[in-house]
Amino acid sequence: MLFPLALACHAGQKVGLACLLCYSHITQSKAVQTGSLVPEEMSSQVRLRLLPRARCLFDEPVQVKVAGLRSRQVVTLRAGSTDEKGVLFRSSATYRADETGAIDLDRDPSLSGSYVGVEPMGLLWSMKADTLHKRFQKTNSLNPHVVKFSVHEEESEGRILAEATNERCLTRQGVSRLPVKEGNIRGVLFTPPGEGPFPAVLDVCTFMCEKRASLLANRGFVVLAVAVYNEEPDNVKNIHLDYFEEAVGFLLRQTKVGSKGVGVVSRSKGGDIALSIAAFLPGVEAAVWINGCNGNLAVPLYYKNCQILSPILFDHSKVIPTDSGASIVKYGAKNPLAEENKASLVPIERAKGHFLFAAGEEDLQWDSKAYMGQMVDRLKRHGKENFESLSYPRAGHLLEPPYGPYCLSSFHGVVDIPVLWGGEPRSHAAAEVHLWKKIQEFLRTHLSCDATRSKAKL
Known part of the structure; x- marks a missing residue:
């Protein structure tokens, strides 16, 4: 395995060793600030996971899963990242949970937002800057492409329910x-x-x-x-x-x-x-x-x-x-x-x-x-x-x-x-x-x- 297993978790959850490692990684990482992605309070029930691991290679897909929502609850998933020039790129998509309160981007369609339909990696490729004519700059291989994922309520001014950080490395260990x-x-x-x-x-x-x-x-x-x-x-x-x-x-x-x-x-x-x-x-x-x-x-x-x-x-x-x-x-x-x-x-x-x-x-x-x-x-x-x-x-x-x-x-x-x-x-x-x-x-x-x-x- 190239990277240690890391499951993204939220504050207040009872977690095992894998989640504790991930939570420590997320809080200590020099992740980019993405404006509204700094929560005052997050639900103790909702879990956002990036599988098979939260740290991967740039050209590898990740499976985004949410659990712990109410049955059929509608939420907005967001992604944000800052490029080498300091330009913020963002995306969002609205999803409805199934009867068990789960969302799986490999299976479930986006209802609206930056894209619609089943797009497992849509939150990544649909990110764009708020200003025109900006291309995401990632020319240096030493630093990973850091993406902050988050789950937001539709009501309560989009309160954050869970979040996770995905580090997408350009160079694997040993190269x-x-x-x-x-x-x-x-x-x-x-x-x-x-x-x-x-x-x-x-x-x-x-x-x-x-x-x-x-x-x-x-x-x-x-x-x-x-x-x-x-x-x-x-x-x-x-x-x-x-x-x-x-x-x-x-x-x-x-x-x-x-x-x-x-x-x-x-x-x-x-x-x-x-x-x-x-x-x-x-x-x-x-x-x-x-x-x-x-x-x-x-x-x-x-x-x-x-x-x-x-x-x-x-x-x-x-x-x-x-x-x-x-x-x-x-x-x-x-x-x-x-x-x-x-x-x-x-x-x-x-x-x-x-x-x-x-x-x-x-x-x-x-x-x-x-x-x-x-x-x-x-x-x-x-x-x-x-x-x-x-x-x-x-x-x-x-x-x-x-x-x-x-x-x-x-x-x-x-x-x-x-x-x-x-x-x-x-x-x-x-x-x-x-x-x-x-x-x-x-x-x-x-x-x-x-x-x-x-x-x-x-």
């Missing part, structure tokens, strides 16, 4: 985190516990974020997270593939790595970089492309001091403003298949490894589904079968590891305005759960490990 400053590389290396051998993955983030890399390390991959933009995008006049080649070499030298090549995981601008890594560099066995472009976006791409891909430019006149203050930029990138952009298309048919393409059909950042279709057609024309493609109806751009708050709109660091990301929250959350499992299966399938390779490096 090492090492900031990397070697040669030109600036990134963070995550290594699983144990001797290995482990497959190696390069996580290409548009802007530096440790979440996906640390969660993959929890699942048995050695992962190096690097960013496309290590400085302000306006200051970046070109990108050099040599930087990512250096990162691949660094990964393959790690003593616990047993794969003969690496996998690459990417989204958005990182997507076309990942395609270029797979097409132009040796040693890439698998590449995951999520909601990106099939051509090189924004700035020229160089390799060995020569330009290998020209940029697809952005037409700001095609940005569509909305009443919310956020814009749709989906149609701003010029057509990759236009004659003037042919030199920008990534020659993915050159790749020796396998591809996993994933597109949200309601992506409002890029025309990702169309780009994915163009890549599939290109590979088929070249007689290639080294790809899988996934299309998610009603999912948007920000497909991430599951159970984080869905983001409708936020400030875009490249185009320098608030943008709409697209997607319907429930469908988007379901797509994240499915895609996260597929990514891990894909990488394990195509990154073969050899124990003799890791031993040879010792």
Whole structure:
């Protein structure tokens, strides 16, 4: 068992050892203040439990159960969390207890609130900020995502009946985190516990974020997270593939790595970089492309001091403003298949490894589904079968590891305005759960490990 059993409980309950441990953890934890979630008095009968434990990994589901209510009592369940920028995100849903006074979110539907229907993890993915255009910031893997759950009466001004704290860790016990400053590389290396051998993955983030890399390390991959933009995008006049080649070499030298090549995981601008890594560099066995472009976006791409891909430019006149203050930029990138952009298309048919393409059909950042279709057609024309493609109806751009708050709109660091990301929250959350499992299966399938390779490096 990775974490000690901890059942959330309320003040005044007669508890066993497991609950006492949890109550001590809750009261001593540096949990965030969530406004109304500080009770003056709580019922001595109602119990709120998070199963199988109150401390888990970020990408693990929890079962939320309430007991001790009156038969058929209507209550409101709330969740709240503060991100790294100090922004408070909240959700709420109204439930009716069964005849025994129990509520189980795996079974019972929300009647109203942030979502309706049976949604076991709805209180997590439906959390949003009170102000517009805020994205939940969780880029550092050292601190857990702390969520305060609470049960409130419908009457009595929403008096709190019970509460519990869920710590959702990005790094499991034994995973090492090492900031990397070697040669030109600036990134963070995550290594699983144990001797290995482990497959190696390069996580290409548009802007530096440790979440996906640390969660993959929890699942048995050695992962190096690097960013496309290590400085302000306006200051970046070109990108050099040599930087990512250096990162691949660094990964393959790690003593616990047993794969003969690496996998690459990417989204958005990182997507076309990942395609270029797979097409132009040796040693890439698998590449995951999520909601990106099939051509090189924004700035020229160089390799060995020569330009290998020209940029697809952005037409700001095609940005569509909305009443919310956020814009749709989906149609701003010029057509990759236009004659003037042919030199920008990534020659993915050159790749020796396998591809996993994933597109949200309601992506409002890029025309990702169309780009994915163009890549599939290109590979088929070249007689290639080294790809899988996934299309998610009603999912948007920000497909991430599951159970984080869905983001409708936020400030875009490249185009320098608030943008709409697209997607319907429930469908988007379901797509994240499915895609996260597929990514891990894909990488394990195509990154073969050899124990003799890791031993040879010792």
